[in-house]
Amino acid sequence: MRVVVPFAAEQPKTRLADVFAPTERRELARVMLADVLRSLRDAGHAPEVLATAKIDVDAPITVDERPLNAAVDAVLAAGTPVAVVMADLPLATPDALARLFVPEADVVLAPGRGGGTNALLTRHPAFRVDYHGASYRDHRERAHDLGASVATVDSHRLATDIDECTDLAEALLHGTGATRRWLEAQGVRLDASGDGRVTVCRDHPAVRQGDRPKSG
Amino acid sequence: MRVVVPFAAEQPKTRLADVFAPTERRELARVMLADVLRSLRDAGHAPEVLATAKIDVDAPITVDERPLNAAVDAVLAAGTPVAVVMADLPLATPDALARLFVPEADVVLAPGRGGGTNALLTRHPAFRVDYHGASYRDHRERAHDLGASVATVDSHRLATDIDECTDLAEALLHGTGATRRWLEAQGVRLDASGDGRVTVCRDHPAVRQGDRPKSG
Numbered sequence: 001m002r003v004v005v006p007f008a009a010e011q012p013k014t015r016l017a018d019v020f021a022p023t024e025r026r027e028l029a030r031v032m033l034a035d036v037l038r039s040l041r042d043a044g045h046a047p048e049v050l051a052t053a054k055i056d057v058d059a060p061i062t063v064d065e066r067p068l069n070a071a072v073d074a075v076l077a078a079g080t081p082v083a084v085v086m087a088d089l090p091l092a093t094p095d096a097l098a099r100l101f102v103p104e105a106d107v108v109l110a111p112g113r114g115g116g117t118n119a120l121l122t123r124h125p126a127f128r129v130d131y132h133g134a135s136y137r138d139h140r141e142r143a144h145d146l147g148a149s150v151a152t153v154d155s156h157r158l159a160t161d162i163d164e165c166t167d168l169a170e171a172l173l174h175g176t177g178a179t180r181r182w183l184e185a186q187g188v189r190l191d192a193s194g195d196g197r198v199t200v201c202r203d204h205p206a207v208r209q210g211d212r213p214k215s216g
Numbered sequence: 217m218r219v220v221v222p223f224a225a226e227q228p229k230t231r232l233a234d235v236f237a238p239t240e241r242r243e244l245a246r247v248m249l250a251d252v253l254r255s256l257r258d259a260g261h262a263p264e265v266l267a268t269a270k271i272d273v274d275a276p277i278t279v280d281e282r283p284l285n286a287a288v289d290a291v292l293a294a295g296t297p298v299a300v301v302m303a304d305l306p307l308a309t310p311d312a313l314a315r316l317f318v319p320e321a322d323v324v325l326a327p328g329r330g331g332g333t334n335a336l337l338t339r340h341p342a343f344r345v346d347y348h349g350a351s352y353r354d355h356r357e358r359a360h361d362l363g364a365s366v367a368t369v370d371s372h373r374l375a376t377d378i379d380e381c382t383d384l385a386e387a388l389l390h391g392t393g394a395t396r397r398w399l400e401a402q403g404v405r406l407d408a409s410g411d412g413r414v415t416v417c418r419d420h421p422a423v424r425q426g427d428r429p430k431s432g
Contacts, residue, residue, distance in 0.1 A: 015412060095370075096370055111372065111389070111390065113329075113372070113386070113413065114382070114385060114386075114412065114413025114414050114415075115385065115389050115406070115408065115413060115414035116413065133408035133409075133414065134389065134406060134408045134414045136389065137389060154311075154312055154371050154372050154373050155370050155371065155372055156327065156329070156370050156371055156372050156374075156375035157370050158372075159372035159375070163412060163413065164412075164413075166330070169330060169331065170329070170330075173327070173331050173350065173352065173353060174327065190331070190350060192331065192349035192350045193349075196231060196330070196379060196380075197329065197330025197331060197332065197379065197380075198330050198331035198349065198350045199330075
């Protein structure tokens with residue numbers, strides 16, 4: 001089965017701008033991509049990267065400059081089954097990813113926190129994606145409209161994409177790969193001192209977007 | 217197996233004070249408790265409530281005014297196996313809860329978002345709890361120190377406790393019980409208009425803590 005990992009090569013992870021400088025965010029995005037590719041391989045798959053620009057990566061790569069939906073839809077139109085796994089899932093172990101391939105439904109969805117769709121698998125030739133807004137709900141509706149059966153993968157690991165600062169705590173708590181080590185090397189640490197959920201802090205502040213780069 | 221659901225009867229869910237008045241937060245806590253009890257029963261269990269004060273609830277109840285850790289430890293000291301399931305898990309379907317009882321490990325942990333432990337099962341007579349801070353990590357360490365085997369349940373439904381406003385979006389997106397209906401009745405709706413994750417908004421503002429009560 002084709003397993004595709006979309007990757008936005010430019011300006012990734014802007015919602016982490018309070019913690020990481022632009023170059024760091026690009027580095028983080030690449031480290032997370034490498035973790036996802038490795039986990040997919042360890043789960044027995046041969047993932048491909050679908051990137052907005054040419055990047056140096058240890059996997060077959062297709063470059064498609066169009067927005068995410070158009071690029072993924074082009075892959076789906078070329079034939080099914082296809083699995084699409086987001087590149088920012090550093091908690092996704094091989095075991096967690098393997099669960100995406102278990103249900104025999106026409107469409108399998110792994111919801112992301114906040115209504116996203118962090119991984120999906122389609123065996124239905126007419127299913128197309130819409131990753132904006134509450135895509136998990138929209139993808140369910142689209143499958144329903146096609147008369148396609150739907151299964152859901154209930155996984156905290158697959159639900160945890162890294163978009164916001166609080167997500168970094170999940171990567172430190174549950175990550176097993178290079179992303180966790182990268183975060184630790186940047187001085188990002190768990191902060192369990194508060195009253196509620198564990199958060200993160202950073203030993204040395206980020207170079208903020210708009211600040212002079214370190215080499216300047 | 218004893219299945220215990222701890223419940224703090226006073227001043228619940230203070231981190232939702234921006235959305236709900238104190239009486240509403242108490243109501244929400246009770247509706248979520250009812251959902252968890254119903255799901256546990258539908259999964260074939262006979263849950264008991266471990267409450268800080270006498271409440272009117274359709275389940276056997278033990279009142280223990282002590283803090284959470286002491287009250288739960290008293291239950292564990294009375295004999296194992298015991299499962300402890302938090303009362304604020306409105307996404308916890310019977311299928312999701314059933315997964316807690318599958319692994320044959322000495323200690324089974326379902327991590328909550330932000331490092332908590334939303335459900336656990338212990339068959340080890342010496343295991344005791346510590347729900348403060350990064351309890352998932354601490355519980356793993358305690359089990360390790362006892363030489364107890366540990367299994368983890370990777371579930372978004374069990375990981376999603378309702379503590380903060382963004383959690384309400386998960387209840388609206390994935391909830392199947394009374395909590396979702398209660399939120400909808402209060403005018404809490406999904407807001408998918410933003411750029412990132414879906415959030416919630418409320419049609420009519422909450423009476424804020426410190427404001428005069430409606431009956432005043």
